[in-house]
Amino acid sequence: MFGEEVTLQPFDRILSGFDKITEVAFSILDCSYLSTKYQEFGITGYRVGDFKGRAFIHRYVPCSFYQVPMLIYRSKYLIPLVFRKNFTMINLFTDPNRFASFLDVLDFEVEFRPKQVIIEAQENAYPYAEETFYVIDTNYVLFRLAEIIEVGALAIRHMTDIAEFMEWNRTARLIDNGVKGRHSQIFDPQDETQFLELDMIIGIVLRLYPESLCEQIVL
Numbered sequence: 216m217f218g219e220e221v222t223l224q225p226f227d228r229i230l231s232g233f234d235k236i237t238e239v240a241f242s243i244l245d246c247s248y249l250s251t252k253y254q255e256f257g258i259t260g261y262r263v264g265d266f267k268g269r270a271f272i273h274r275y276v277p278c279s280f281y282q283v284p285m286l287i288y289r290s291k292y293l294i295p296l297v298f299r300k301n302f303t304m305i306n307l308f309t310d311p312n313r314f315a316s317f318l319d320v321l322d323f324e325v326e327f328r329p330k331q332v333i334i335e336a337q338e339n340a341y342p343y344a345e346e347t348f349y350v351i352d353t354n355y356v357l358f359r360l361a362e363i364i365e366v367g368a369l370a371i372r373h374m375t376d377i378a379e380f381m382e383w384n385r386t387a388r389l390i391d392n393g394v395k396g397r398h399s400q401i402f403d404p405q406d407e408t409q410f411l412e413l414d415m416i417i418g419i420v421l422r423l424y425p426e427s428l429c430e431q432i433v434l
Contacts, residue, residue: 220309221245221309226297228281231273240297241308246284249296249308253286254320256311260287268334272299279295285350293350294323304357316419320360320423322349323415327408332356362389366393368420372427377404378430380413389416 226240241249246261263282269275286294307313324332334350367389374380381402384390390402390412403409414433421427 218345220248221303222303223298223305226283228283229273230279230281231276236278237275238297238300239302241284243284243383243416244297246286250286250373253311253314256315257289258286259290261285262287262293264293266293266295266335266350268350270334270352271358272297272352287348288321288351291348292321293348295350295353296378298354298357304361307357307360312422316364316422317413319419320363321356323412324356324359325349327412344391363416363419364423367416368423371417371420371429371432373429375428377406377432 221241222245223239224242225237227237229236229238238266244265250258250261255365262285265279265281266276266283266286269273269277272278280295280297282353283295283297285296288294304313307317321332332352332355334352366387370383370387371380374383381400381404384402388401390409392401392403392406392409394400402413411432417429417433420429
């Protein structure tokens with residue numbers, strides 16, 4: 216039991232080849248509760264469904280998932296509520312501020328890196344925006360959010376200047392454009408996508424530390 220509102224239970228309806236995999240998931244009752252609690256954030260319902268593909272939860276090994284509880288986001292995206300056994304971010308689903316941050320990361324990734332977070336787009340290679348529903352790689356979004364909170368938030372909360380962020384980011388690589396070289400710019404403030412990602416990250420930091428002045432980084 217992880218609090219009074221939601222719980223995790225064993226989930227063994229995952230197949231990788233002939234192997235059955237057991238992880239953990241929320242119950243259908245939890246889905247119903249969460250879909251009601253987070254309507255204001257764009258959660259429009261829940262459903263139980265099947266999907267297949269390569270996902271972060273099993274190190275991108277092809278898997279089939281059956282009867283998975285999923286939240287429906289903006290009437291378009293399915294957020295599977297199945298996680299690795301060592302899942303430690305249960306408070307994300309009980310804390311509205313953290314859940315809003317999860318959706319911030321999801322919104323950014325869907326807009327700028329959809330194939331990173333849409334499982335069936337990876338598996339079935341269909342163009343983005345062709346399907347009615349898209350299955351989100353929940354565990355990848357959680358991983359990225361954990362990077363922001365655990366790697367970035369504590370340091371960024373004390374920053375007020377973009378040059379300071381750029382110097383820190385050269386080592387931390389919280390935003391990484393893939394450019395190699397000792398003197399290369401890991402973060403390019405003139406790149407609109409990277410700048411928007413930084414703005415999203417700062418919004419998450421401010422939810423955790425509202426007293427921070429880090430919004431000055433992007434002013």
